[in-house]
Amino acid sequence: MELKETAATTATTATTEKMAENTNLIPALVHLIWYGIDAPSPTDHPNKKYSQGFASVLKNSNCQLKVWSKADCENLILEYPQYEGIYKRATNIMKFDIIRYLIIYHCGGTYLDADVLLRKPLSNITANECFFVEKIITNATSHESRYEPIRKGIPEHPIRIANYAFSSKPKNPIFMEILTEIRRRMHIQSAPKNDYDVLYLTGPDVVTTVVHRLASVSKIKINIIPVKISRNIFIHVSAGEWRQKK
Known part of the structure; x- marks a missing residue:
């Protein structure tokens, strides 16, 4: 898929939907979420990882940029009342997780955390119907995860x-499927008791569970990008703000 370079914009949801009319393609659109809690924009945040990430998307993505404000996200969730309950109960970082999945479902395109450094245009990987990025965890980490109370003795998947x-x-x-799994988990425990619980309730562990489950039984096309490839395209520099302000 050829991605046409356009100016960055805080497009309305209507504009975003128009770009996604052809549902057989991934729109040339990058989504960032910015509630403006600590700074009005990524470029104003004292942690330079955000401004660097934002600048890299503007420079390298060859896509239109949509920055989702808190109001944008709250308006979108109203269109999916079945998930409004979990969104309202969630902490801010969990809200960011929930809404990112809904944004890509609703609009299509590419979601990036605001602290991701984009190194190359997205055209090569967005030619696929759907992609996710793998992160290999060590055997020790997988084994130790079973001792997290929320996991009830079940270790993490190594990929x-x-x-x-x-x-x-x-x-x-x-x-x-991801949002349904989140709702199921939050029905059992709605609030995180530690940082790991966030990963389990709404974060990477939910995505990991669903992607591996569907990859084995479903005809849904899912492309998992190996770390050795993804690190040449983008780097997650992990500002880590959420660990202090969940």
């Missing part, structure tokens, strides 16, 4: 699927 960058055409059912 974790990250949620800081992913892409899809609109209306991909995988995101409904």
Whole structure:
């Protein structure tokens, strides 16, 4: 898929939907979420990882940029009342997780965390119907994870699927599966008791569980990008703000 370079914009949802009319393609659109809690924009944040990430998307993506404000996200969730309850109960970082899956389901395109450094245009990987990025965890980490109370003795999958960058055409059912799994987990425990619980309730562990499950039983096309390839395209520099302000 050829991606046409356009100026960055805080497009309205209507504009975003228009770009996604052809549901067989991934729109040439990058989504960032910015609630403006600590700074009005990524470029104003004292942690330079955000301004560097934002600048790299403007420079290298060859895509239109949509920055989702808190109001944008709240308006979108109203269109999916079945998930409004979990969104309202969630902490801010969990809200960011929930809404990113819904944004890509609703609009299509590529989601990037604001602290991702984009090194190359996205055209090569967004030619696929859907992509996620793998993160290999060590055997020790997988084993130790079973001692997290929320896991109830079940270790993590050794190939974790990250949620800081992913892409899809609109209306991909995988995101409904992810949101349904989040709702199931939050029904059991709605609030995190530690940082790991966030990863389990709404973050990478949910994506990992659903992607591996669907890859084995479903005809949904899912492309998992190996770390050795993804690190040449983007780097998650992990500003880590959420660990202090969940």
